[in-house]
Amino acid sequence: MTLLEVRNVTKRFGGVVAVDNVSLEVGEGEIAAVIGPNGAGKTTLFNVVSGFEPANEGTIRFGGELVSGRRPWQIARSRLVRSFQTPVGFPELSVWENLMVAGSERESESLLSALGGRLRSRQKETNRRALDLLERLQLGDSKDIRLADLTPGDIKLVDFARQLMVRPRMMLLDEPASGVDPASIGRLSELISDVRDDGITVLVIDHNISFVLGIADQVHVMALGAVIAEGTPDEIIHNPAVVEIYLGKRV
Amino acid sequence: MTGVLFFFVGVLTLAGIYAIFAQVLNLEAGWAGMWDLGLVGLVAVGGYTYIILTQTQNDEVVFAPGLPMWVGIIGAAVAGGFAALVIGVPSLRVRGEFFLITTLAFAEVIHQLTINLSSVTRGTVGFNQVARPFESFVQGRGYRLLLLALVWVVAGLVYLVMRRLVNAPYGRLLRGFRDNDPVALSLGKHTNRHRIFTFVFAGVVYGATAPLYLWFLRTVTPSVFSAEVTFVAWTALVIGGIASKSGPILGAGILLLITETVSLAQGSGDFAVVLSSARFIVLGLVLILVMRYRSAGLISEQRSLGGASQRMAETAS
Secondary structure (H helix, E strand, O other): OEEEEEEEEEEEEOOEEEEEEEEEEEEOOOEEEEEOOOOOOHHHHHHHHOOOOOOOEEEEEEOOEEOOOOOHHHHHHOOEEEOOOOOOOOOOOEHHHHHHHHHOOOHHHOHHHHHHOOOHHHHHHHHHHHHHHHHHOOOHHHOOOEHHHOOHHHHHHHHHHHHHHOOOOEEEEEOOOOOOOHHHHHHHHHHHHHHHHOOOEEEEEOOOHHHHHHHOOEEEEEEOOEEEEEEOHHHHHOOHHHHHHHHOOOO | OHHHHHHHHHHHHHHHHHHHHHHHHHHHHHHOOOOOOOHHHHHHHHHHHHHHHHOOOOOOOOOOOOOOHHHHHHHHHHHHHHHHHHHHHHHHHOOHHHHHHHHHHHHHHHHHHHHHOHHHHOOOOOEOOOOOOOOOOOOHHHHHHHHHHHHHHHHHHHHHHHHHHHHOHHHHHHHHHHHOHHHHHHOOOOHHHHHHHHHHHHHHHHHHHHHHHHHHHOOEOHHHHOHHHHHHHHHHHHHHOOOOOOHHHHHHHHHHHHHHHHOOOOOOHHHHHHHHHHHHHHHHHHHHHHHHHOOOOOOOHHHHHOOHHHHHHHHHO
């Protein structure tokens, strides 16, 4: 079953066509990847899907519902959440608070409920989920540390955990492996697979081809704003068009 | 001796008033990241609403209903909140710099209105009869002590409300999107709605507490709502520690004591001119010293709120 459907999406910045008539589908429970060289339009595609940039043309459906044209927070509330390339999160909040912000219910975080004070009951459950998640990511000891004081690798993990607190149906991961030391990449791959096993669909963008091919079920290759190849990792590494953009033309 | 004593009663009363303004500014700027450069405009809206509603001097103005003080205070709160809504909705839609410029311009517009709408505001002449509570029971110096206590009780109440807000999920969310709005949006938070609510709430508190400022001054003219009010509140906040809980109170106390004590020195007429400008020199000097040696202010956000997670985790579990 198709969860995310991007149909004929085009995004222009002045004369530059950053995303050029892109169509792609991601099935529910799948790990899909978009790869391609710098400037291929991968991040712009994410920005369009998550509502941060309006598309000039085309439609996006999530779970059968039309989401193109909605605001970023509306799209996130339909449980399609994204990460950012630079995972700074909420730097002045502690690791635990970063998760609590993400997991808090809408009603409990309004000004009126803060003044009126019916807060505790709902927060209890969120608090337990946050602590469990931190334990699972081996960040339990860092929970009271200010996010800005963590190592870049740990900030990435918190970023991942923060997204999970929203209980997403689908996660868009923008370069999760960049800045992560090679030794931790295996752990990251495991985490992403675990999340999929919990029923969350994942769409990942990355430069690191071996990392992406290692986890993805379906790979979409972009170059100059357009999708030039699609298939399983195995099909992709044998695709002449892909080999050409990554390795150059054989002479 | 008692003269000096009562001079300090006045200084501490004014410090208490600025402690209130700086705390509300801290909610807006320190926690929600909205840099309000026109808070005096909201104070002026509240102050003029109060004085007009409670006014009995009807010789030169078209409107002097002489309503009770509590109606004036409620009216001031409503007017402050409404003014914040009117400027907040359009300016918070766009980027942060627009809010800064809009609030600055708003304060200037209000200032000009208070001068030019003289049939309602009595222009630059202003009002010199301010209805004050409990005046029939206590007079003279006793009243100055009463006002001191009243101002600090209100400052304390504002502190309790602010502490409650910052420890709630609401405060945590504000401090989050202050530093990273896109991430908050990507988590499904309607950040603009929170900003507008916060600004309107700030307007209500500025409006409701503006009468304290008038009770202290006992006169209302456009000049008492000059940009200086905004900058003293900002300086107090920055010195005390932006985004900390008690920083704005400490900052207001220290700043007002230092700058006002300068005017206690006595001398010739020429010297008095030097002294009045010395206040600003001292203010600048204090600011420079704090920025040089304690850039986060006397109480940092980290020190004030860094342990919040632990406390909340314990109470929640």
